[in-house]
Amino acid sequence: MRVELDEPKCVASGQCVLAAPEVFDQRDEDGIAFLLDETPGADSLDGVREAVAVCPAAAIRLAER
Amino acid sequence: MKRIVVVGASAAGLAAAETLRREGYDGTLTLVGDEPHPPYDRPPLSKQVLAAEWPPERVRLRPPADLAALGLDQRLGVAATGMDVADQALRLADGSVLPYDGLVIATGVRPRRLPGEGAHVLRTLSDALTLRDRLRPGLRLVVVGAGFLGAEAAAVAWKLGARVTLLEPAPVPLAHAVGEEVGRVLSRAHLERGVDLRTGVTVTEVTEEGVRLGDGREVEADEVLVAVGSLPNTEWLAGSGLTVADGVVCDQYCAAAPGVYAAGDVARWHHPHFGVRMRIEHRTNAAEQGMAAARNLLNPEAAKPFAPVPYFWSDQYDLKIQAYGYLRGHDELAFVDGDLAEGHFVAAYRTGDRLAGALAVGMPPKTIRRWRQAVAAGASWKEVVG
Ligand SMILES: Cc1cc2nc3c(=O)[nH]c(=O)nc-3n(C[C@H](O)[C@H](O)[C@H](O)COP(=O)(O)OP(=O)(O)OC[C@H]3O[C@@H](n4cnc5c(N)ncnc54)[C@H](O)[C@@H]3O)c2cc1C
Ligand code: SF4
Numbered sequence A: 001m002r003v004e005l006d007e008p009k010c011v012a013s014g015q016c017v018l019a020a021p022e023v024f025d026q027r028d029e030d031g032i033a034f035l036l037d038e039t040p041g042a043d044s045l046d047g048v049r050e051a052v053a054v055c056p057a058a059a060i061r062l063a064e065r
Numbered sequence B: 001m002k003r004i005v006v007v008g009a010s011a012a013g014l015a016a017a018e019t020l021r022r023e024g025y026d027g028t029l030t031l032v033g034d035e036p037h038p039p040y041d042r043p044p045l046s047k048q049v050l051a052a053e054w055p056p057e058r059v060r061l062r063p064p065a066d067l068a069a070l071g072l073d074q075r076l077g078v079a080a081t082g083m084d085v086a087d088q089a090l091r092l093a094d095g096s097v098l099p100y101d102g103l104v105i106a107t108g109v110r111p112r113r114l115p116g117e118g119a120h121v122l123r124t125l126s127d128a129l130t131l132r133d134r135l136r137p138g139l140r141l142v143v144v145g146a147g148f149l150g151a152e153a154a155a156v157a158w159k160l161g162a163r164v165t166l167l168e169p170a171p172v173p174l175a176h177a178v179g180e181e182v183g184r185v186l187s188r189a190h191l192e193r194g195v196d197l198r199t200g201v202t203v204t205e206v207t208e209e210g211v212r213l214g215d216g217r218e219v220e221a222d223e224v225l226v227a228v229g230s231l232p233n234t235e236w237l238a239g240s241g242l243t244v245a246d247g248v249v250c251d252q253y254c255a256a257a258p259g260v261y262a263a264g265d266v267a268r269w270h271h272p273h274f275g276v277r278m279r280i281e282h283r284t285n286a287a288e289q290g291m292a293a294a295r296n297l298l299n300p301e302a303a304k305p306f307a308p309v310p311y312f313w314s315d316q317y318d319l320k321i322q323a324y325g326y327l328r329g330h331d332e333l334a335f336v337d338g339d340l341a342e343g344h345f346v347a348a349y350r351t352g353d354r355l356a357g358a359l360a361v362g363m364p365p366k367t368i369r370r371w372r373q374a375v376a377a378g379a380s381w382k383e384v385v386g
Helices: A015-019 A042-054 B011-022 B064-068 B125-134 B148-159 B180-192 B283-298 B365-376
Strands: A002-005 A024-026 A033-035 A060-063 B003-007 B028-033 B073-076 B080-084 B089-092 B097-099 B102-105 B109-111 B140-144 B163-168 B196-199 B203-206 B210-213 B218-220 B223-226 B230-232 B255-257 B260-262 B267-271 B276-278 B311-316 B319-325 B332-339 B344-351 B354-361
Touching (some): B003 B097, B011 B028, B140 B148, B180 B319, B180 B332, B319 B365, B332 B354, B332 B365, B354 B365
Parallel strands (some): B003 B028, B028 B073, B163 B196
Antiparallel strands (some): B210 B218, B267 B276
16 A cells, blocks of 8 residues: 655644554654655554544545555 | 435544445445535635635545545535434435434534624635635734634734734633633734734624624724634434534433434533543544544444544644643643743643643644643643642
């Protein structure tokens, strides 16, 4: 799977990091999210889906192949 | 279960619909929404949309293809007008009747208004675009209500060069929500920029010239924005058999009746950890509760109590405010981290002997996460603050 992050939409809530800490992290200076892994393995699927669902900025998308 | 209806096509309703599919529900899934648009997001309306930084398309919650993949029976631009838990059927404004096996109510809230004509409110995309088109340098804007919404709108209008007057009935804005000390810090942000924040001022009506105050005087304005709170959209549930009391009353599983759940701004549910019935108008709660309601609807025998750590954020000028927990009715507030004079800090809130919540302004994510964890763990005040 491929994860897309629309960075300018991010509001630095940190919900994605709680849902999938192996895929998402936040910048120290402003809390904006970034991807640790753009193509995480199947193990991360549930966590990434959770992040997509809870992101309060609709900034995350799961592009399945 | 073969027929599930979700009423309200916004953050909570969409989260419920997506979760139903994700959990394997493959029956008919009807999404009813009275707005003509596919689900869109509200927080940017008082921020990037009002500031004309984003075109309106940018607020849609999902790309059309992702929505289509859910296989929804979408009824947009049609209001639900009534239901009856005994019949398990929903009535729509176009005359149709939808029988259901499961129902999720996510009809949100609408702005409270003041007597008089011609004032703006800010809840929908069209509200935001209408106000956006009026904002210009030199415009005299009166914002009634210095809550989060009023403060955000005032900040955007100020940035665009409007002359903003912010009228607030309380002595300190937001004191009931975040405490007096933090309310005062947030007030300073307005005053430092020359926004004319006046507290202890009640507005009784909107007039031709502007607004009339409780003492009979008038404040003149070219445009008026009324941001004085909201009312749950529950009128359509009259006679439904559900209990409505400032929101749809639910148990800790978000159930309002067997097979009927509520989520988002409209839901008043029993939060098991805080031990109170609460109704929260926060964006993350809408999504989380929509998910929880969907899961419990599909699997009532294994239902899980909905016990989130409430979270909200607000952007005002260059301030990013983030709060976790339940701050209302707190007994004590302490500044526990950061540097108040420099404008970045963490405030902790005590209710009883527990850390009930924390609010951060301009703090790094790791610090904020630490405080969230403490709130989630129900940490004792002694342990974390001393
Ligand atoms: C301008 C603005 C800025 C905000 N900023 C923030 C922020 O910075 N941070 C934060 O945490 N939260 C913020 N919020 C709050 C957040 O947007 C809400 O908590 C969230 O939208 C709630 O989602 P919901 O789905 O429960 O309700 P809503 O978004 O209100 O959606 C309910 C939907 O149901 C529809 N409906 C109502 N009655 C009927 C009916 N009878 N039949 C069919 N459909 C019906 C409504 O028209 C609406 O489309 C903001 C809200 C606004 C308006
Ligand atoms: S959940 Fe969304 S808004 Fe929050 S930090 Fe992650 S990407 Fe940003």
